Amino acid sequence: MDDLSPSDLKTILHSKRANIFYLEYCRVMQKDGRVLYLTEANKENLYFNIPIANTTVILLGNGTSITQAAMRMLAQAGVLVGFSGGGGTPLYMANNVEHAIEWITPQSEYRPTEYLQGWVSFWFDDGKRLAAGKQIQTARIEYLTQVWQKDKELKQNGFDITAKNIQSALATFHQRNEKANKNSDLLLTEAQLTKTLYKFAANNTKLENFTRQHQGSSKQHTDKANDFLNHGNYLAYGLAACTLWVLGIPHGFAVMHGKTRRGALVFDIADLIKDALVLPWAFICAAENATEQEFRQQILQAFTDHKALDFMFDTVKSIALNNGSDDGAQPL
Template sequence: MFYLEYCRVMQKDGRVLYLSDADKENLYYNIPIANTTVILLGNGTSITQAAMRMLSQAGVLVGFCGGGGTPLYMANDVEHAIEWFSPQSEYRPTEYLHGWMQFWFDDDKRLAAGKRFQKARIEYLTSVWSKDKNLKGEGFIVEDKAIQTALTRFNARTEAAKKPSDLLLTEAQLTKTLYKFAANNTGTDDFKRQHQGSTKQVDDKANDFLNHGNYLAYGLAACTLWVLGIPHGFAVMHGKTRRGALVFDVADLIKDAVVLPWAFVCAKENATEQEFRQQILQAFTDHKSLDFMFEHVKKIALEGRSL
């Protein structure tokens, strides 16, 4: 995954490069498109048609976004959210879409898929927090009594859910508990979640980092679904009327485990946006977040009939 800002992306000598100005000197940097899944183009970027053609041929997902990889809120309250451009291909797989359609139109089976998503996110959180020494050092210990109580309650309520809204309510309750746990661990006083980011009068890096990290997770989720050929509108929890709702479902698999704790830790350390982004991307790599997304979505798609 690449996030670029204040540069020009172009094709040169059969490669995709970005041109950055530094000290009146033009500096070219190569983008290894064969090993790239997502490119986010932030403030001050442009891209040539030739570069887009090569990125399309390599199957790279390209998105335009606000500064730092997150939406940019301006004085006129206009939101510049990410706009995704998917490469055109007639050869993407269809088996996963066919499997998804086997259950999606059945309310009970779609609910069952939503429950599996919720259980998978807890399995991933438990796995990451159990083996990440750095998070353990910051007090993010999955064996903590408060965490175990919250997870037990979450599992029971998830199993008893009768409709997707029940799953979303249970999810919100767990996330609220995790926010409180993270805030206490890092000494973040009076934390209150603000999805639109902090105001300029208040230094609220935890919220800014949460928004930033979440949008990076959305990039991985969108890439997973594009590669597997499953349209973003076929959500199992976030609502059938939201065009990109399945992206949110898939991103939720990793957000609590990786983005949430590091947002608070980096805020405590007064990290810059770039330092936080590097930390999150490294954590995604270390804990194979993209692999986990692929494995889980593929499994549900191929087992759609038996849900």
């Protein structure tokens, strides 16, 4: 069989790609024109194919290594690669970044220009940047409402968008979001809503005394909920980083999380889906005492079912082109 190169494969739009891989205790390599990961079991080597043309992100956890040949093929296919600790969190790397993933992006400058130009056309104006932050927050709530109305499993677990306390919290959120005069107002409004959603989720799943902690120990179900929140958030960061890289928008052009915070725009865009998908499933899986792998499979399926990556692309493109012309814009 002749070797294949990524250029020979049919290109799948990033917004339509189906796979996110989290790997641990394996070696990623190139073999016969394919990217594989190698594991050891019962004194034999097992090879598994990674469909790079249909993959957005690969996250490498504990005990992993990767060859230069594999990285070359991943870069040519436009796959983002990140290094993390066990379970996807935290970062262990020679870079002083706390509670984050260091994404290694393929080095290609042949990316669209209209989205970056549209983004910077408003970014240096404080008022327009605030308006973009409001757009992200509004889109986030619209997506949450859409997902919770549609998803039967979430409804079965008590995540009902029509609940009085949720409707009250959303009404307050919309009022404060609209009246916000500065970035700190947006962040405070976001934090207050998220706190309400945590309480709602904890009550639904009967996880008493829940407190949000970014370092969970998994000794109790409430700690497991924190672990799953961290894990799911990092997967959301991967989707956000992929969206921004494909559209050619640098991570430093944040509209909410601060001009100097590393990768801040990634956190802005990840917020679009975290409350709608990561938050409820983290609590549900913790209440069911699920494993990390079971949670990961569930959340990745939720991303696919509710077209999370498509939603990120559509939202970012809309904001970027809001102050410019969308003539000639192509789907990605």
